[in-house]
Amino acid sequence: MPSALILIADGTEEMEFTITYDTLVRAGVDCKSAFVHNDEFVTPPAAKGSRGIKIVPDGYFEPADSGPDKFDALVVPGGAKGAETISQNSAVQKLVRDYLAEGKLVGMICAGMPDGYTYLGRTDFAARLGSLAALTSGLPKQPLTSHPSVIAQLQDEFIYSEDSVVVSNNLITSRGPGKRTIDPNTPFAKALASGTAFPFAFKMVELLCGPEKRQEVHGPMVFPAGTPW
Amino acid sequence: MPSALILIADGTEEMEFTITYDTLVRAGVDCKSAFVHNDEFVTPPAAKGSRGIKIVPDGYFEPADSGPDKFDALVVPGGAKGAETISQNSAVQKLVRDYLAEGKLVGMICAGMPDGYTYLGRTDFAARLGSLAALTSGLPKQPLTSHPSVIAQLQDEFIYSEDSVVVSNNLITSRGPGKRTIDPNTPFAKALASGTAFPFAFKMVELLCGPEKRQEVHGPMVFPAGTPW
Numbered sequence: 121m122p123s124a125l126i127l128i129a130d131g132t133e134e135m136e137f138t139i140t141y142d143t144l145v146r147a148g149v150d151c152k153s154a155f156v157h158n159d160e161f162v163t164p165p166a167a168k169g170s171r172g173i174k175i176v177p178d179g180y181f182e183p184a185d186s187g188p189d190k191f192d193a194l195v196v197p198g199g200a201k202g203a204e205t206i207s208q209n210s211a212v213q214k215l216v217r218d219y220l221a222e223g224k225l226v227g228m229i230c231a232g233m234p235d236g237y238t239y240l241g242r243t244d245f246a247a248r249l250g251s252l253a254a255l256t257s258g259l260p261k262q263p264l265t266s267h268p269s270v271i272a273q274l275q276d277e278f279i280y281s282e283d284s285v286v287v288s289n290n291l292i293t294s295r296g297p298g299k300r301t302i303d304p305n306t307p308f309a310k311a312l313a314s315g316t317a318f319p320f321a322f323k324m325v326e327l328l329c330g331p332e333k334r335q336e337v338h339g340p341m342v343f344p345a346g347t348p349w
Numbered sequence: 350m351p352s353a354l355i356l357i358a359d360g361t362e363e364m365e366f367t368i369t370y371d372t373l374v375r376a377g378v379d380c381k382s383a384f385v386h387n388d389e390f391v392t393p394p395a396a397k398g399s400r401g402i403k404i405v406p407d408g409y410f411e412p413a414d415s416g417p418d419k420f421d422a423l424v425v426p427g428g429a430k431g432a433e434t435i436s437q438n439s440a441v442q443k444l445v446r447d448y449l450a451e452g453k454l455v456g457m458i459c460a461g462m463p464d465g466y467t468y469l470g471r472t473d474f475a476a477r478l479g480s481l482a483a484l485t486s487g488l489p490k491q492p493l494t495s496h497p498s499v500i501a502q503l504q505d506e507f508i509y510s511e512d513s514v515v516v517s518n519n520l521i522t523s524r525g526p527g528k529r530t531i532d533p534n535t536p537f538a539k540a541l542a543s544g545t546a547f548p549f550a551f552k553m554v555e556l557l558c559g560p561e562k563r564q565e566v567h568g569p570m571v572f573p574a575g576t577p578w
Contacts, residue, residue, distance in 0.1 A: 138367040138402060142543075145400040153402075164393070166405050171374040173367060173382075174405035176395050284573045314371075315572030343544030344513045348575040 131201025
Protein backbone atom coordinates (compact mmCIF):
# COMPACT_ATOMS: atom_id res chain seq x y z
CA MET A 121 0.00 0.00 0.00
CA PRO A 122 1.51 3.37 -0.98
CA SER A 123 1.81 5.96 1.76
CA ALA A 124 1.71 9.76 1.90
CA LEU A 125 2.74 12.38 4.43
CA ILE A 126 0.49 15.45 4.17
CA LEU A 127 1.68 18.55 6.00
CA ILE A 128 -0.72 20.92 7.72
CA ALA A 129 -0.29 24.14 9.72
CA ASP A 130 -2.40 26.92 11.17
CA GLY A 131 -3.74 28.73 8.10
CA THR A 132 -3.63 25.76 5.72
CA GLU A 133 -6.42 25.93 3.11
CA GLU A 134 -8.75 23.28 4.50
CA MET A 135 -10.32 22.29 1.17
CA GLU A 136 -6.91 21.67 -0.40
CA PHE A 137 -5.86 19.56 2.58
CA THR A 138 -9.13 17.63 2.87
CA ILE A 139 -9.67 16.95 -0.85
CA THR A 140 -6.13 15.59 -1.20
CA TYR A 141 -6.19 13.46 1.97
CA ASP A 142 -9.71 12.10 1.35
CA THR A 143 -9.10 11.26 -2.32
CA LEU A 144 -5.82 9.49 -1.53
CA VAL A 145 -7.54 7.44 1.22
CA ARG A 146 -10.23 6.43 -1.30
CA ALA A 147 -7.41 5.12 -3.51
CA GLY A 148 -6.06 3.02 -0.65
CA VAL A 149 -3.11 5.27 0.15
CA ASP A 150 -2.04 5.16 3.80
CA CYS A 151 -2.17 8.86 4.71
CA LYS A 152 -0.64 10.60 7.71
CA SER A 153 -1.10 14.30 8.41
CA ALA A 154 1.69 16.07 10.29
CA PHE A 155 1.28 19.40 12.07
CA VAL A 156 4.05 21.91 11.36
CA HIS A 157 3.86 24.17 14.36
CA ASN A 158 6.14 26.93 15.57
CA ASP A 159 4.58 27.54 18.96
CA GLU A 160 4.30 25.42 22.06
CA PHE A 161 2.68 22.06 21.62
CA VAL A 162 -0.92 21.80 22.69
CA THR A 163 -2.86 18.63 23.49
CA PRO A 164 -4.60 17.48 21.47
CA PRO A 165 -3.13 19.31 18.49
CA ALA A 166 -5.56 21.11 16.17
CA ALA A 167 -4.67 23.16 13.10
CA LYS A 168 -6.99 26.08 12.41
CA GLY A 169 -7.54 26.34 8.66
CA SER A 170 -7.69 29.50 6.57
CA ARG A 171 -11.51 29.57 6.85
CA GLY A 172 -11.68 28.57 10.49
CA ILE A 173 -12.19 24.80 10.28
CA LYS A 174 -10.17 23.09 13.01
CA ILE A 175 -8.55 19.79 12.01
CA VAL A 176 -6.87 17.36 14.39
CA PRO A 177 -3.71 16.12 12.63
CA ASP A 178 -2.55 12.54 12.94
CA GLY A 179 0.56 13.82 14.73
CA TYR A 180 3.12 16.57 15.03
CA PHE A 181 5.70 16.98 12.28
CA GLU A 182 8.82 15.13 13.39
CA PRO A 183 11.62 15.33 10.78
CA ALA A 184 13.14 12.03 11.91
CA ASP A 185 9.86 10.19 11.24
CA SER A 186 9.06 11.95 7.96
CA GLY A 187 11.76 10.92 5.50
CA PRO A 188 11.44 9.27 2.08
CA ASP A 189 12.29 5.95 3.77
CA LYS A 190 8.94 6.22 5.61
CA PHE A 191 6.54 7.51 2.91
CA ASP A 192 6.09 7.36 -0.86
CA ALA A 193 4.85 10.91 -1.22
CA LEU A 194 5.06 14.29 0.49
CA VAL A 195 2.25 16.84 0.05
CA VAL A 196 2.41 20.58 0.79
CA PRO A 197 -1.06 22.19 0.63
CA GLY A 198 -1.66 25.90 0.16
CA GLY A 199 -3.26 28.59 2.28
CA ALA A 200 -1.01 31.61 2.69
CA LYS A 201 -0.34 31.54 6.42
CA GLY A 202 0.03 27.77 6.52
CA ALA A 203 2.23 27.77 3.44
CA GLU A 204 4.45 30.39 5.04
CA THR A 205 4.96 28.26 8.14
CA ILE A 206 5.60 25.12 6.12
CA SER A 207 7.81 26.56 3.38
CA GLN A 208 10.02 28.48 5.81
CA ASN A 209 10.68 25.40 7.92
CA SER A 210 14.24 24.30 7.13
CA ALA A 211 13.49 20.67 8.00
CA VAL A 212 10.65 20.70 5.46
CA GLN A 213 12.92 22.26 2.84
CA LYS A 214 15.45 19.46 3.39
CA LEU A 215 12.64 16.91 3.23
CA VAL A 216 11.50 18.21 -0.17
CA ARG A 217 15.03 17.79 -1.53
CA ASP A 218 15.40 14.33 0.06
CA TYR A 219 12.10 13.03 -1.38
CA LEU A 220 13.00 14.19 -4.87
CA ALA A 221 16.54 12.81 -4.58
CA GLU A 222 15.13 9.41 -3.60
CA GLY A 223 12.67 9.43 -6.49
CA LYS A 224 9.65 9.82 -4.20
CA LEU A 225 6.72 12.07 -5.13
CA VAL A 226 6.39 15.65 -3.91
CA GLY A 227 3.07 17.45 -4.48
CA MET A 228 2.52 21.17 -3.95
CA ILE A 229 -0.67 23.15 -4.49
CA CYS A 230 -0.19 26.82 -5.08
CA ALA A 231 -1.61 29.26 -2.57
CA GLY A 232 -2.68 32.87 -2.92
CA MET A 233 -3.36 35.71 -0.62
CA PRO A 234 -5.68 35.67 2.38
CA ASP A 235 -8.41 38.29 2.62
CA GLY A 236 -7.04 41.73 3.24
CA TYR A 237 -3.45 40.76 2.71
CA THR A 238 -1.61 43.22 0.49
CA TYR A 239 1.42 41.81 -1.22
CA LEU A 240 2.62 44.66 -3.39
CA GLY A 241 5.87 45.99 -2.06
CA ARG A 242 6.58 43.06 0.22
CA THR A 243 10.02 41.60 -0.27
CA ASP A 244 9.17 38.39 1.56
CA PHE A 245 6.23 37.63 -0.71
CA ALA A 246 7.84 34.57 -2.24
CA ALA A 247 8.18 32.87 1.11
CA ARG A 248 4.47 33.35 1.76
CA LEU A 249 3.20 31.07 -0.95
CA GLY A 250 2.95 27.31 -0.69
CA SER A 251 3.87 26.61 -4.29
CA LEU A 252 7.08 28.44 -3.66
CA ALA A 253 8.35 25.71 -1.38
CA ALA A 254 10.03 24.70 -4.62
CA LEU A 255 11.94 27.97 -4.51
CA THR A 256 12.72 27.96 -0.79
CA SER A 257 13.94 24.37 -1.09
CA GLY A 258 16.43 25.35 -3.79
CA LEU A 259 15.24 22.86 -6.38
CA PRO A 260 17.01 22.73 -9.76
CA LYS A 261 15.47 24.31 -12.87
CA GLN A 262 12.59 22.17 -14.16
CA PRO A 263 8.99 22.45 -15.43
CA LEU A 264 6.63 23.86 -12.80
CA THR A 265 3.45 25.86 -12.36
CA SER A 266 1.98 27.99 -9.59
CA HIS A 267 -0.77 30.41 -8.75
CA PRO A 268 -0.64 32.96 -11.60
CA SER A 269 0.16 35.74 -9.13
CA VAL A 270 3.74 34.54 -8.64
CA ILE A 271 4.84 33.93 -12.22
CA ALA A 272 7.42 36.70 -11.94
CA GLN A 273 9.10 35.13 -8.93
CA LEU A 274 9.36 31.70 -10.54
CA GLN A 275 9.87 32.11 -14.24
CA ASP A 276 13.61 32.75 -14.06
CA GLU A 277 14.31 29.83 -11.74
CA PHE A 278 12.02 27.27 -13.38
CA ILE A 279 10.58 26.32 -16.77
CA TYR A 280 7.23 27.94 -16.16
CA SER A 281 4.06 26.24 -17.45
CA GLU A 282 0.47 27.46 -17.50
CA ASP A 283 -1.14 24.01 -17.24
CA SER A 284 -3.43 23.30 -14.26
CA VAL A 285 -1.26 20.44 -13.03
CA VAL A 286 2.39 19.94 -14.03
CA VAL A 287 4.40 16.77 -13.50
CA SER A 288 8.20 17.09 -13.67
CA ASN A 289 9.58 13.64 -12.97
CA ASN A 290 8.40 13.26 -9.37
CA LEU A 291 7.55 16.89 -8.60
CA ILE A 292 3.85 17.71 -9.04
CA THR A 293 2.68 21.33 -8.93
CA SER A 294 -0.80 22.75 -9.37
CA ARG A 295 -2.44 26.07 -10.22
CA GLY A 296 -5.44 27.55 -11.99
CA PRO A 297 -5.64 27.84 -15.77
CA GLY A 298 -4.56 30.72 -17.91
CA LYS A 299 -2.60 33.85 -17.24
CA ARG A 300 -4.46 36.63 -15.50
CA THR A 301 -3.70 40.22 -14.80
CA ILE A 302 -3.21 40.62 -11.08
CA ASP A 303 -4.91 43.61 -9.55
CA PRO A 304 -4.49 43.65 -5.75
CA ASN A 305 -7.94 45.18 -5.43
CA THR A 306 -9.72 42.25 -7.04
CA PRO A 307 -10.75 39.19 -5.05
CA PHE A 308 -8.53 37.15 -7.36
CA ALA A 309 -5.33 38.71 -6.11
CA LYS A 310 -6.06 37.76 -2.53
CA ALA A 311 -7.44 34.28 -2.86
CA LEU A 312 -6.56 30.66 -3.34
CA ALA A 313 -6.50 28.36 -6.30
CA SER A 314 -8.46 25.64 -4.54
CA GLY A 315 -10.29 24.92 -7.80
CA THR A 316 -7.40 22.71 -8.93
CA ALA A 317 -7.36 20.57 -5.77
CA PHE A 318 -9.39 17.72 -7.30
CA PRO A 319 -7.31 17.34 -10.50
CA PHE A 320 -4.18 17.62 -8.34
CA ALA A 321 -5.40 14.84 -6.05
CA PHE A 322 -6.33 12.60 -9.00
CA LYS A 323 -2.88 13.12 -10.52
CA MET A 324 -1.33 12.04 -7.21
CA VAL A 325 -3.53 8.91 -7.24
CA GLU A 326 -2.54 8.16 -10.83
CA LEU A 327 1.17 8.45 -10.09
CA LEU A 328 1.03 6.52 -6.81
CA CYS A 329 -1.52 3.84 -7.73
CA GLY A 330 -1.87 3.84 -11.52
CA PRO A 331 -4.47 5.12 -14.02
CA GLU A 332 -6.94 2.31 -13.32
CA LYS A 333 -7.13 3.24 -9.65
CA ARG A 334 -7.64 6.86 -10.62
CA GLN A 335 -10.63 5.85 -12.73
CA GLU A 336 -11.98 3.62 -9.96
CA VAL A 337 -11.86 6.48 -7.44
CA HIS A 338 -13.13 9.14 -9.85
CA GLY A 339 -16.32 7.43 -11.02
CA PRO A 340 -18.12 7.12 -7.68
CA MET A 341 -17.67 10.81 -6.87
CA VAL A 342 -20.25 11.57 -9.61
CA PHE A 343 -18.86 14.86 -10.91
CA PRO A 344 -21.32 16.83 -13.06
CA ALA A 345 -21.21 16.11 -16.80
CA GLY A 346 -18.43 18.02 -18.54
CA THR A 347 -16.13 18.32 -15.51
CA PRO A 348 -12.66 18.51 -17.13
CA TRP A 349 -10.84 16.05 -14.85
CA MET B 350 -24.37 38.89 7.43
CA PRO B 351 -26.24 35.66 6.60
CA SER B 352 -25.59 32.70 8.88
CA ALA B 353 -25.56 28.92 8.43
CA LEU B 354 -25.68 25.94 10.77
CA ILE B 355 -23.76 23.00 9.28
CA LEU B 356 -24.30 19.64 10.95
CA ILE B 357 -21.50 17.11 11.34
CA ALA B 358 -21.28 13.63 12.88
CA ASP B 359 -18.87 10.73 13.06
CA GLY B 360 -18.77 9.41 9.49
CA THR B 361 -19.65 12.68 7.76
CA GLU B 362 -18.00 12.96 4.32
CA GLU B 363 -15.24 15.44 5.14
CA MET B 364 -14.95 16.93 1.65
CA GLU B 365 -18.68 17.68 1.50
CA PHE B 366 -18.54 19.32 4.94
CA THR B 367 -15.33 21.27 4.29
CA ILE B 368 -16.15 22.48 0.77
CA THR B 369 -19.54 23.79 1.91
CA TYR B 370 -18.28 25.45 5.12
CA ASP B 371 -15.18 26.97 3.47
CA THR B 372 -17.06 28.30 0.42
CA LEU B 373 -19.78 29.86 2.59
CA VAL B 374 -17.14 31.55 4.79
CA ARG B 375 -15.50 32.97 1.64
CA ALA B 376 -18.89 34.50 0.80
CA GLY B 377 -19.06 36.15 4.21
CA VAL B 378 -21.58 33.73 5.71
CA ASP B 379 -21.24 33.30 9.48
CA CYS B 380 -20.91 29.50 9.74
CA LYS B 381 -21.29 27.32 12.81
CA SER B 382 -20.72 23.58 12.77
CA ALA B 383 -22.70 21.49 15.27
CA PHE B 384 -21.76 17.95 16.28
CA VAL B 385 -24.67 15.50 16.27
CA HIS B 386 -23.47 12.84 18.65
CA ASN B 387 -25.23 9.87 20.19
CA ASP B 388 -22.58 8.83 22.67
CA GLU B 389 -21.15 10.50 25.74
CA PHE B 390 -19.71 13.93 25.22
CA VAL B 391 -15.95 14.15 24.96
CA THR B 392 -13.80 17.25 25.43
CA PRO B 393 -12.86 18.69 23.11
CA PRO B 394 -15.34 17.24 20.62
CA ALA B 395 -13.95 15.85 17.36
CA ALA B 396 -15.94 14.23 14.56
CA LYS B 397 -14.10 11.49 12.68
CA GLY B 398 -14.95 11.79 8.98
CA SER B 399 -15.65 8.96 6.56
CA ARG B 400 -12.00 8.94 5.42
CA GLY B 401 -10.49 9.44 8.86
CA ILE B 402 -9.98 13.20 9.01
CA LYS B 403 -10.85 14.45 12.50
CA ILE B 404 -12.62 17.81 12.62
CA VAL B 405 -13.27 19.85 15.77
CA PRO B 406 -16.82 21.24 15.46
CA ASP B 407 -17.69 24.70 16.69
CA GLY B 408 -19.97 23.10 19.27
CA TYR B 409 -22.33 20.27 20.08
CA PHE B 410 -25.75 20.20 18.42
CA GLU B 411 -28.20 21.79 20.83
CA PRO B 412 -31.76 21.91 19.40
CA ALA B 413 -32.67 24.97 21.46
CA ASP B 414 -29.80 26.96 19.92
CA SER B 415 -30.28 25.71 16.37
CA GLY B 416 -33.67 27.00 15.21
CA PRO B 417 -34.56 29.14 12.19
CA ASP B 418 -34.65 32.15 14.52
CA LYS B 419 -30.87 31.71 14.96
CA PHE B 420 -29.63 30.89 11.42
CA ASP B 421 -30.58 31.59 7.81
CA ALA B 422 -29.65 28.14 6.52
CA LEU B 423 -29.33 24.55 7.70
CA VAL B 424 -26.93 22.16 5.92
CA VAL B 425 -26.91 18.35 6.13
CA PRO B 426 -23.79 16.88 4.50
CA GLY B 427 -23.50 13.28 3.33
CA GLY B 428 -21.32 10.36 4.32
CA ALA B 429 -23.36 7.26 5.07
CA LYS B 430 -22.63 6.79 8.77
CA GLY B 431 -22.83 10.49 9.52
CA ALA B 432 -26.00 10.87 7.48
CA GLU B 433 -27.56 8.00 9.39
CA THR B 434 -26.85 9.65 12.73
CA ILE B 435 -28.08 13.03 11.54
CA SER B 436 -31.18 11.95 9.61
CA GLN B 437 -32.42 9.63 12.37
CA ASN B 438 -32.19 12.36 15.00
CA SER B 439 -35.76 13.47 15.70
CA ALA B 440 -34.65 16.96 16.76
CA VAL B 441 -32.92 17.37 13.39
CA GLN B 442 -36.02 16.14 11.56
CA LYS B 443 -38.10 18.77 13.38
CA LEU B 444 -35.47 21.39 12.59
CA VAL B 445 -35.68 20.62 8.85
CA ARG B 446 -39.43 21.15 8.93
CA ASP B 447 -39.11 24.33 11.02
CA TYR B 448 -36.52 25.90 8.70
CA LEU B 449 -38.65 25.23 5.64
CA ALA B 450 -41.81 26.46 7.38
CA GLU B 451 -40.03 29.71 8.26
CA GLY B 452 -38.80 30.18 4.70
CA LYS B 453 -35.16 29.54 5.67
CA LEU B 454 -32.82 27.52 3.43
CA VAL B 455 -32.18 23.81 3.93
CA GLY B 456 -29.34 22.20 1.96
CA MET B 457 -28.76 18.45 1.71
CA ILE B 458 -26.04 16.66 -0.22
CA CYS B 459 -26.82 13.11 -1.12
CA ALA B 460 -24.69 10.36 0.34
CA GLY B 461 -23.99 6.87 -0.89
CA MET B 462 -22.67 3.71 0.58
CA PRO B 463 -19.41 3.34 2.52
CA ASP B 464 -16.91 0.76 1.36
CA GLY B 465 -18.10 -2.75 1.91
CA TYR B 466 -21.61 -1.76 2.87
CA THR B 467 -24.22 -3.89 1.12
CA TYR B 468 -27.60 -2.29 0.81
CA LEU B 469 -29.60 -4.81 -1.15
CA GLY B 470 -32.26 -6.34 1.01
CA ARG B 471 -32.02 -3.79 3.79
CA THR B 472 -35.35 -2.31 4.76
CA ASP B 473 -33.77 0.56 6.68
CA PHE B 474 -31.76 1.71 3.68
CA ALA B 475 -33.66 4.95 3.29
CA ALA B 476 -32.72 6.13 6.75
CA ARG B 477 -29.04 5.56 5.98
CA LEU B 478 -28.68 8.23 3.33
CA GLY B 479 -28.20 11.92 4.00
CA SER B 480 -30.32 13.12 1.11
CA LEU B 481 -33.14 11.14 2.58
CA ALA B 482 -33.41 13.46 5.54
CA ALA B 483 -36.12 14.90 3.29
CA LEU B 484 -37.96 11.60 3.62
CA THR B 485 -37.33 11.05 7.33
CA SER B 486 -38.47 14.61 8.00
CA GLY B 487 -41.80 13.97 6.28
CA LEU B 488 -41.55 16.84 3.81
CA PRO B 489 -44.41 17.41 1.35
CA LYS B 490 -44.15 16.34 -2.30
CA GLN B 491 -41.87 18.72 -4.22
CA PRO B 492 -38.97 18.71 -6.72
CA LEU B 493 -35.87 16.98 -5.35
CA THR B 494 -32.81 15.01 -6.38
CA SER B 495 -30.51 12.53 -4.65
CA HIS B 496 -27.72 10.09 -5.22
CA PRO B 497 -28.94 7.98 -8.18
CA SER B 498 -28.89 4.85 -6.02
CA VAL B 499 -32.02 5.89 -4.11
CA ILE B 500 -34.31 6.99 -6.92
CA ALA B 501 -36.70 4.14 -6.14
CA GLN B 502 -37.14 5.22 -2.53
CA LEU B 503 -37.84 8.84 -3.42
CA GLN B 504 -39.67 8.98 -6.71
CA ASP B 505 -43.11 8.21 -5.29
CA GLU B 506 -42.83 10.74 -2.47
CA PHE B 507 -41.22 13.57 -4.45
CA ILE B 508 -41.07 15.04 -7.95
CA TYR B 509 -37.76 13.43 -8.83
CA SER B 510 -35.22 15.37 -10.91
CA GLU B 511 -31.93 14.25 -12.43
CA ASP B 512 -30.22 17.66 -12.26
CA SER B 513 -26.99 17.96 -10.23
CA VAL B 514 -28.48 20.56 -7.92
CA VAL B 515 -32.23 21.11 -7.46
CA VAL B 516 -33.82 24.13 -5.79
CA SER B 517 -37.43 23.75 -4.62
CA ASN B 518 -38.37 27.04 -2.98
CA ASN B 519 -35.97 26.92 -0.03
CA LEU B 520 -35.00 23.23 -0.14
CA ILE B 521 -31.73 22.58 -2.00
CA THR B 522 -30.72 19.01 -2.84
CA SER B 523 -27.68 17.74 -4.71
CA ARG B 524 -26.57 14.60 -6.55
CA GLY B 525 -24.43 13.46 -9.45
CA PRO B 526 -25.61 13.71 -13.05
CA GLY B 527 -27.48 11.16 -15.06
CA LYS B 528 -29.22 7.95 -14.22
CA ARG B 529 -27.01 4.96 -13.68
CA THR B 530 -27.61 1.28 -13.30
CA ILE B 531 -26.75 0.33 -9.75
CA ASP B 532 -24.70 -2.80 -9.35
CA PRO B 533 -23.74 -3.37 -5.70
CA ASN B 534 -20.45 -4.87 -6.84
CA THR B 535 -19.24 -1.71 -8.55
CA PRO B 536 -17.45 1.06 -6.67
CA PHE B 537 -20.29 3.37 -7.70
CA ALA B 538 -22.86 1.58 -5.62
CA LYS B 539 -20.84 2.00 -2.46
CA ALA B 540 -19.54 5.51 -2.75
CA LEU B 541 -20.38 9.15 -2.33
CA ALA B 542 -21.41 11.87 -4.72
CA SER B 543 -18.86 14.35 -3.42
CA GLY B 544 -18.31 15.58 -6.97
CA THR B 545 -21.34 17.86 -6.67
CA ALA B 546 -20.18 19.53 -3.44
CA PHE B 547 -18.76 22.62 -5.18
CA PRO B 548 -21.85 23.40 -7.32
CA PHE B 549 -24.00 22.73 -4.25
CA ALA B 550 -21.95 25.20 -2.18
CA PHE B 551 -22.09 27.85 -4.91
CA LYS B 552 -25.87 27.47 -5.15
CA MET B 553 -26.08 28.03 -1.39
CA VAL B 554 -23.96 31.19 -1.76
CA GLU B 555 -26.16 32.42 -4.61
CA LEU B 556 -29.36 31.94 -2.62
CA LEU B 557 -27.98 33.38 0.62
CA CYS B 558 -25.87 36.22 -0.78
CA GLY B 559 -26.92 36.77 -4.39
CA PRO B 560 -25.44 35.92 -7.81
CA GLU B 561 -22.81 38.67 -7.66
CA LYS B 562 -21.32 37.22 -4.48
CA ARG B 563 -21.30 33.79 -6.08
CA GLN B 564 -19.24 35.16 -8.95
CA GLU B 565 -16.93 37.02 -6.57
CA VAL B 566 -16.21 33.82 -4.62
CA HIS B 567 -15.97 31.56 -7.67
CA GLY B 568 -13.38 33.51 -9.66
CA PRO B 569 -10.49 33.38 -7.19
CA MET B 570 -10.72 29.61 -6.80
CA VAL B 571 -9.32 29.31 -10.36
CA PHE B 572 -11.18 26.21 -11.52
CA PRO B 573 -9.72 24.61 -14.66
CA ALA B 574 -11.15 25.84 -17.97
CA GLY B 575 -14.42 24.12 -18.84
CA THR B 576 -15.48 23.34 -15.27
CA PRO B 577 -19.30 23.30 -15.53
CA TRP B 578 -20.10 25.35 -12.43
